[in-house]
Amino acid sequence: MSILVWSTAVPAIGSAFLASVVEVVEAxxxxxAVGTMRGWRAAAAGTAAALAVLGxxxxxxGSMLTRAPLHELQLVIGILLLLFGMxxxxxxxxxxxGVIALHDETAIFSAQTxxxxxxxxxxxxxxxxxxxxxxAAAAAFxxxxxxxxxxxxxxxxxxxxxxxxxxxxxxxxxxxxxVLAAGLAVRRPLARVPENTLKFGVGVMLSSFGVFWTxxxxxxxxxxxxxxxxxxxxxxLAAGLATARQLQSQLFSSSQEVR
Amino acid sequence: xxxxxxxxxxxxxxFWTDRWLAGATLGLVGVVAGxxxxxxxxxxxxxxxxxxxxxxxxxxVVRRGARQAVRR
Numbered sequence: 001m002s003i004l005v006w007s008t009a010v011p012a013i014g015s016a017f018l019a020s021v022v023e024v025v026e027a028x029x030x031x032x033a034v035g036t037m038r039g040w041r042a043a044a045a046g047t048a049a050a051l052a053v054l055g056x057x058x059x060x061x062g063s064m065l066t067r068a069p070l071h072e073l074q075l076v077i078g079i080l081l082l083l084f085g086m087x088x089x090x091x092x093x094x095x096x097x098g099v100i101a102l103h104d105e106t107a108i109f110s111a112q113t114x115x116x117x118x119x120x121x122x123x124x125x126x127x128x129x130x131x132x133x134x135x136a137a138a139a140a141f142x143x144x145x146x147x148x149x150x151x152x153x154x155x156x157x158x159x160x161x162x163x164x165x166x167x168x169x170x171x172x173x174x175x176x177x178x179v180l181a182a183g184l185a186v187r188r189p190l191a192r193v194p195e196n197t198l199k200f201g202v203g204v205m206l207s208s209f210g211v212f213w214t215x216x217x218x219x220x221x222x223x224x225x226x227x228x229x230x231x232x233x234x235x236x237l238a239a240g241l242a243t244a245r246q247l248q249s250q251l252f253s254s255s256q257e258v259r
Numbered sequence: 260x261x262x263x264x265x266x267x268x269x270x271x272x273x274f275w276t277d278r279w280l281a282g283a284t285l286g287l288v289g290v291v292a293g294x295x296x297x298x299x300x301x302x303x304x305x306x307x308x309x310x311x312x313x314x315x316x317x318x319x320v321v322r323r324g325a326r327q328a329v330r331r
Binding site: 054079080082083084086087089090091093094095099102138141142145146149150153207210211214215217219220221222223228235236239240243247250251254 | 265266269270273274275276277280281284285288291292295296298302303305306309310313314316317318320321322324325328329
């Protein structure tokens with residue numbers, strides 16, 4: 001493969017992998033709570049059903065988009081990537097600066113465990129019986145489906161423009177396998193995954209893809225072609241880190257003034 | 260129905276996390292499209308405008324979000 005193909009393929013597969021790690025960690029926390037409180041059969045069935053729906057979405061939308069006119073597709077996907085990527089980056093910068101709280105998997109696990117206990121058939125007696133627990137299956141299904149939608153969008157968005165749908169899907173599936181294997185090994189929420197750092201990185205990559213595709217959709221011939229993506233990523237990364245550091249120091253100095 | 264509603268809310272939230280971010284980004288793309296029509300074959304001008312505009316919007320919405328969070 002030429003360096004130009006790799007310069008798009010590596011960020012595409014990397015974005016799908018890292019975004020999938022973030023979302024699978026969040027979905028795993030809820031599935032773990034459901035499985036622990038209500039039994040693994042319903043949790044596994046709900047998870048499998050949601051993964052089948054997500055796979056179907058990638059297959060149907062992915063093949064449909066490969067037949068769409070390239071420039072229009074790049075423009076629409078580019079704008080959506082800008083909105084989505086800069087949204088992730090905005091939140092990651094605010095979290096890195098300490099302005100808003102970091103995502104706490106342990107707290108989410110506790111809240112979900114409490115919710116499962118409070119809903120019907122949530123008593124310990126329900127676990128291990130032959131009765132089918134629809135509430136638990138639906139909770140696992142909903143969690144995996146909602147967290148997985150963002151991964152589906154990323155896989156389709158970064159994969160469809162350059163025929164990288166399969167590599168991006170494989171990146172996402174690899175991440176899901178790694179997270180699930182780690183989660184099943186430790187059997188507790190994966191609270192030590194540096195979620196905000198990953199979100200920061202994915203936000204930088206998606207914003208860069210957004211600028212690139214939007215520009216191509218508007219007919220801009222980027223100097224350096226696909227290699228321009230690396231420059232965009234560096235600029236977004238530098239701007240994000242500088243803004244986070246500046247906000248952090250402003251927060252520190254205002255807290256010193258209060259004392 | 261609850262799941263369909265949750266899916267719709269999730270999809271909307273994916274692209275509309277902050278109305279200023281969404282509005283400014285769509286406005287910028289419109290301006291860049293206009294410039295690209297008037298100045299065809301000037302990728303550095305139109306591309307630079309798009310890139311710099313996105314970075315300025317990002318910094319602006321982050322600073323705005325921080326001000327709002329501190330006020331709360």
